Amino acid sequence: MRLKNNGPVPNHVTTCAVSSTIGESVPYDFKDLLDISTGAVYMVEDENFQVKCCGVISYWEINARSLATIYLHVWRRLSSNSYELVGFNTVTPTDVGHFEYSVPISERISVKHGDYIGWFTAGSEVISYNEHSSYPIMNRKFTGQTSFTVGDTLDWTTSRNTITNRQYAIGARTASGDTPTLNIGTNYEMTIDESTVVGTAILTLSVVDDDVSDIHTINVLSTDNGYFELNSLALETLQDEIPEATYIMELEVIDECYHTSTSTVTITVQNTVITIDNLPHTLTIREDLYLEEKIYDLIVTEATDIWYCDMLDTNDTPFLTRQEDAGGPSPDYAIYLNPWPQLDYDANNKYLLTVKCYDDHHTASGTATISIIKNTDPVFTNLDNSVTVDALTQVNTGGPFDILDYSGKVVLTENVLRHHASATYDLSITANDGYNTIGPRTLTVNINDINDKPVLSNLPANMNLLENAALSTSLFTVSVDDLDISDPRLFTATFGPRQGAKYFSIDSDGVIWTSAVHNIDYDYIESISIKVWVMVTDEKEHDEQLLTIKIKNQNEAPSFSQTHYSISRDESNESLSFPLTRYHVYDPDVARDGDVHEYFIDCGTNTSRLSINNNTGQISFRTDMILILKELDRY
Incomplete structure (x- = not known):
């Protein structure tokens, strides 16, 4: 059965009569010859083999030359050479010769005016035929297809068989069909x-x-x-x-x-019937409740009408049914405990409540059973007690202990407990169930493997150092106090300004050294106050202290940049000076400390003949010099 879209139906159709014949009415008369083709499909395109009404195929009749399976087809023309396979019946003759097949009702093929009958055999041909020039039948024959499915289309363009004088031994009968x-x-x-x-x-x-x-x-x-x-x-x-x-x-x-x-x-x-979808229901509440409290939401189904809910016999119970927010019909109805209900387990430990919800047409009711739980004090089941914690236990920050409100689990809140001086903590713990408090009880926490922190013990705040100290000089050895004698001691130093690292260092034994490469020159160093942050660690904790090294100036002797100077003049009267000599004197203390230079001469036995200005270094004769002087021009 297939369904068309809703729409108009044809206003006239010729319905097939019972036993209306298509093809040969006496097919067993045509039994002389058999086509030698294999795997061929045939369609007899002749008026006698055409369906003239609307109905179903109810009966087939052939003359069989073998007992091979044959597929009896009904084809419907789509165009001049294109046909659609409407349906087929699969039969296997039981005897050679005349064979009749009554189609089961469930296998009948629906046909319309203009359909043609045909057949297909996968192997050698089954249906016989007679040949005579008086047979004007057009037979279509097609080879090359091995199977067929209802709905297949076949183009017979190249298969217009010119054999028009064959009469095949096949016929079919139609019936009007069933009324749906x-x-x-x-x-x-x-x-x-x-x-x-x-x-x-x-x-x-x-x-x-x-x-x-x-x-x-x-x-x-x-x-x-x-x-x-x-x-x-x-x-x-x-x-x-x-x-x-x-x-x-x-x-x-x-x-x-x-x-x-x-x-x-x-x-x-x-009308939709109103329903309370979550009653009956059983629930429990505590005996020591004393405030008004919503204890159970009602789920009511009523799609269109206004509805309300009430509780029966409210005078005898500390409960009522009402909307969560008053002011008109609402789906938010619930069972509430009245304020100050004075519940008493010993007097009444169970209430059976009847709730009714109704609209203008129907009423629904249900029951809620409320059991009272007698209040009892909470009980510690594992206190007093003690636990041991390793000091290296890794946890979140905080500290050092906390207790989780609802689980009662005692937790560490510090990552490392090694720096704690105490090896034992007594935690005082209480418990409250919202109504009663018990305790305190004690939990003793013992901490293993507490670390003794290393401490720098002898580092001074300041030390002075003269400039030009020798390279690779040991300045100071740092001492450390640590009761954990097996712990490592790692020394590091940072400097301020950073250039201090060019002039100083600290080794693995805590010895502070001057540089092996760079001289410490008061007049050229970037800063004469070097801050050294010395740190020692045992890889668990550390100590850090500040040492300030103050570079002190050392007065340095002036020096001439040349070993010889030359001056000359003519002989003259006493006190006549030589020209002023331009001396090149190096003294780094002049600019920083304001040193003043004084000049002196030493000419051996001739010193008495000359004088020098101590401030300017200008040389003069002490007496008249008319004689030829020897070697007095070189000092």
């Missing part, structure tokens, strides 16, 4: 709730037809409303909250042979 009906029968009544939403499929249709290959169309013949539509095989709603009423729709199913039947669908839209 809907699976709901002629009258169908159904009920839906007013809360049914738009697009809901409220009824699924199917077609009942013994002719399984028929194509059917389902139409809505009449309806008295616009709330429902037929969508393929489903009857669907067109809006939310369809008004409460009874609606009638008339449906029609028709096949291609115009076999028709109708069904009437009566749809009653009823």
Whole structure:
């Protein structure tokens, strides 16, 4: 069965009569010859082999020359040379010669006017034929296809067989076919709730037809409303909250042979029944509750109407049913405990509450059983107690201990406990269940492997160092106090300014050295106050102290940049000076310390003849010098 889209049906179709014959009515008369082809499909394109009505193939008759399986075809023309395979019956003759096959109802092929019959054998030919010039039959023959499926199309353009004088021994009979009906029968009544939403499929249709290959169309013949539509095989709603009423729709199913039947669908839209979806229910509460408290939400289903909920017999219970927020109908109803309920387990440890919810049409009720739990004090099950913690245990920051509120788990909150002086902590712990407090009880925490921190013990705050100290000079040896004698001691130093690292260093034994390369010159060093941050670590903890090395100036003797100077003049009277000599004197203390130079001469036995200005270094004669002087021009 196939379904067409809803639409108009043809207004006239010729229905096949019972035992209407297609092809040869006495096929066993044509038994003389057999085609030698193998794997060939045939179609007899002749008026006598054409279907003249609308119905089904109910019977086949052939003259068989072998017992091979044969596929009996029905072909439908699409164009002059293109045909579609409408259907086929698979038969195997039981005897050679005349063979009749009555098609089971479930295998009958639906046919229309203009269809042709044919056949196919995978091997050697089965159906015989007679040959005579008086047979004007057009036989189409096609080879090269090994199997067929219903719906296949075949182009016979190159297969217009010119053998027109063959009469094949095949015939078929038609029947009118079955009248289709809907699976709901002629009258169908159904009920839906007013809360049914738009697009809901409220009824699924199917077609009942013994002719399984028929194509059917389902139409809505009449309806008295616009709330429902037929969508393929489903009857669907067109809006939310369809008004409460009874609606009638008339449906029609028709096949291609115009076999028709109708069904009437009566749809009653009823009020949605209100329901309390989560009652009955059992719950427990504590005996020591004393404030108003919501203890259970009600889940109520009512899609369209206004509704309310109440509790029966509220005078005898400390409970009530009300909306969470007062002020009109609302879905937010719940069971509440009244304020100051004075619950007493010994007097009454169970309440059976009846809740009723209602709208204008229906009422729903349910029960809630509330059991009271007698209050008891919490109990420590593992205190007093003690635990041991390794000092290297890794945890988050904080410290050193905390307790998790709800689990009671005692946790470390410091990454390293090695620096703690105490090896034992007594934690005082209490517990509260919201109503009662117990304790305190003691948890003793013992810490193993506490580390003794290394401490720099002899580093002075300041030390003085004269400039030009010898290279690679040991200045100071740092001492460390650490009770953990097996711990390593690693020394490092950082300098401020950073250039200090060019002039000083510290070795693995804590010895501070001057540089082996760079001389410490007071007059040229970047800073005369070098800060040295000395640090020692045992790879667990560290100590750091500041040493300031102050570079002290050392007065340096002036020096001439040349070993010889030359001056000259003519002989003259006493006190006449020589020209002023431009001496090149190097003294780094002049610029920084303001040193003043004084000049002196030493000429041995001739010193008494000359004098020198101590401030300028200008040389003069002490007496008249008319004689020839010897070697007095070189000092």
